[in-house]
Amino acid sequence: MVRPLQFQVLKTYKKARASTMTLPHGEVYTPVYMPVGTKGTIKGVTSQQMKNLDCRILLGNTYHLAYQPGGDYMEKVGGLHKFMNWDRNILTDSGGFQMVSLSKLCNITEEGVTFEHPGDGSIMKLKPEDSVHRQNQIGGDILMALDDVVKTTHDDLQRMDEACDRTIRWIDRNIEAHARKSDQNLFPIVQGGLDEKMRIKCLEALIAKDANGYAIGGLSGGEAKTDFFKIVNLCTDYLPKDKPRYCMGVGYPEDLVLASCLGVDMFDCVFSTRTARFGTAFTKYGFLNLKRQELENDFTPIEEGCECEACKNYTKSYLHNVIGKEPSACNLVSMHNINYLLTLMKRQRQSIIDGTLEEFVNDFLKNYYSKQKELPDFVYKALEYADIKITFKFDK
Known part of the structure; x- marks a missing residue:
C-alpha cells in the first residue's frame, strides 16, 4: 500500500532540515507553522483569508469537534474539509491535550479518559478507539494517536511514568482502530516529561511501529525553556531522519526558529490569534x-x-x-x-x-x-x- 504521506528532505544544515511533505490535499513545505482552528475555524479569520496567506495545513481539535457539531454530523457533511470549505491539509489533535487543559474535569483509566464538559456537564468517554474513529469521521490528513498527557511541571514521577507506559500500551489500540490507513496518517506522540530515560523508552517503543510521522508531546507546559530544548534535542536525535517531526503546542517566534534548528519540521499553537x-x-x-x-x-x-x-x-x-x-x-x-x-x-x-x-x-x-x-x-x-x-x- 502506498503511504498517504511522502516526505522528502531536500537540504540539511547541521540538524535543521528543509523538506517537502506530500499529503492527500497537497504539498506542505517544512519547517512550517500550522494555525489552530480548534472548532473548525481559525478565530477571527476565514478559510479564504487563510488561503490568501498561503497556509497549506491547519489544525482541528477532536474533543471540541466531537462535542459540537459531533462526529456523526462531520461524517454526514463530508468531513471537516467540506464543513469549513478548506481544500488544503488538516491535522486533527486526538483530544489528549484536554487531559491537561480540563484536568479537573476528567478521569483517566487504562480504558481511556472520561470528560465532564465545562459548559453543560455532559459526559464524553474517549478511548483510543473512540478518538481514532472520530478523527476518521472528521477526515483530517494527519491524525494524532490518543496518549496519556501529564504536564511537565507535575511533581509525581510515578504518575509521569504511568502516563509514558500507558501511551506506549495505547498505541497498538490506536493503530488497530485506524480504519482509513489509505488516505489518513496516524502519528504517535512521544511522552515522558522531562525525564530522559522515560523519553527514550517511549521513543524506542513508538519508532518500532514505523509510523508515517511522529510528534513530540507533553512540552510547552510551563517548564523552563532550557529543559524544553534539552528534550526536543533528545527526541530529534532519536526520531527517524526520513519521517516528519511535529513539536506540539509551540508558537513563540523564538521557539519556532530554535526548534527548527534542532530538526523539528512542524509546529502549532493558538498563541498567534489569542x-x-x-x-x-x-x-x-x-x-x-x-x-x-x-x-x-x-x-x-x-x-x-x-x-x-x-x-x-x-x-x-x-x-x-x-x-x-x-x-x-x-x-x-x-x-x-x-x-x-x-x-x-x-x-x-x-x-x-x-x-x-x-x-x-x-x-x-x-x-x-x-x-x-x-x-x-x-x-x-x-x-x-x-x-x-x-x-x-x-x-x-
Missing part, C-alpha cells in the same frame, strides 16, 4: 502592544515590508483606535500574526536550502532581542545543541 485578540502583534523586534498610547499618532504599518492585509492597508494608529472595539481589528491583527509565523518559517526554510541558516538565525536574534540587548540562557543552550554559532554582539 494574543492578537488582546492587541499584541508580532514583529521582527518582538511583541508590539497596539494599545500603547504613543501609537495613537503612529501612521506606519505594524511591520514595514509585511505583505499581510493589515500592514498593506492600515496603520498602527488605526489599529490602536479600533482594537478591542471592532471585530475587524481582531481579524486584521490575527492575519498579521499568522502571516508573520508562516513567513518566518518560509524564510528559515529558504536559508537552510541556501546554506545561510547561521546568518538567518543571527539576524533574527539580533533584531528580536534588540530591546533587551541580551540573549536568554536558553538561546545559547539551544544553539549549542544545534551547533550554530552566535556571531554578533549587541551595542550597549
Whole structure:
C-alpha cells in the first residue's frame, strides 16, 4: 500500500532540515507553522483569508469537534474539509491535550479518559478507539494517536511514568482502530516529561511501529525553556531522519526558529490569534502592544515590508483606535500574526536550502532581542545543541 504521506528532505544544515511533505490535499513545505482552528475555524479569520496567506495545513481539535457539531454530523457533511470549505491539509489533535487543559474535569483509566464538559456537564468517554474513529469521521490528513498527557511541571514521577507506559500500551489500540490507513496518517506522540530515560523508552517503543510521522508531546507546559530544548534535542536525535517531526503546542517566534534548528519540521499553537485578540502583534523586534498610547499618532504599518492585509492597508494608529472595539481589528491583527509565523518559517526554510541558516538565525536574534540587548540562557543552550554559532554582539 502506498503511504498517504511522502516526505522528502531536500537540504540539511547541521540538524535543521528543509523538506517537502506530500499529503492527500497537497504539498506542505517544512519547517512550517500550522494555525489552530480548534472548532473548525481559525478565530477571527476565514478559510479564504487563510488561503490568501498561503497556509497549506491547519489544525482541528477532536474533543471540541466531537462535542459540537459531533462526529456523526462531520461524517454526514463530508468531513471537516467540506464543513469549513478548506481544500488544503488538516491535522486533527486526538483530544489528549484536554487531559491537561480540563484536568479537573476528567478521569483517566487504562480504558481511556472520561470528560465532564465545562459548559453543560455532559459526559464524553474517549478511548483510543473512540478518538481514532472520530478523527476518521472528521477526515483530517494527519491524525494524532490518543496518549496519556501529564504536564511537565507535575511533581509525581510515578504518575509521569504511568502516563509514558500507558501511551506506549495505547498505541497498538490506536493503530488497530485506524480504519482509513489509505488516505489518513496516524502519528504517535512521544511522552515522558522531562525525564530522559522515560523519553527514550517511549521513543524506542513508538519508532518500532514505523509510523508515517511522529510528534513530540507533553512540552510547552510551563517548564523552563532550557529543559524544553534539552528534550526536543533528545527526541530529534532519536526520531527517524526520513519521517516528519511535529513539536506540539509551540508558537513563540523564538521557539519556532530554535526548534527548527534542532530538526523539528512542524509546529502549532493558538498563541498567534489569542494574543492578537488582546492587541499584541508580532514583529521582527518582538511583541508590539497596539494599545500603547504613543501609537495613537503612529501612521506606519505594524511591520514595514509585511505583505499581510493589515500592514498593506492600515496603520498602527488605526489599529490602536479600533482594537478591542471592532471585530475587524481582531481579524486584521490575527492575519498579521499568522502571516508573520508562516513567513518566518518560509524564510528559515529558504536559508537552510541556501546554506545561510547561521546568518538567518543571527539576524533574527539580533533584531528580536534588540530591546533587551541580551540573549536568554536558553538561546545559547539551544544553539549549542544545534551547533550554530552566535556571531554578533549587541551595542550597549
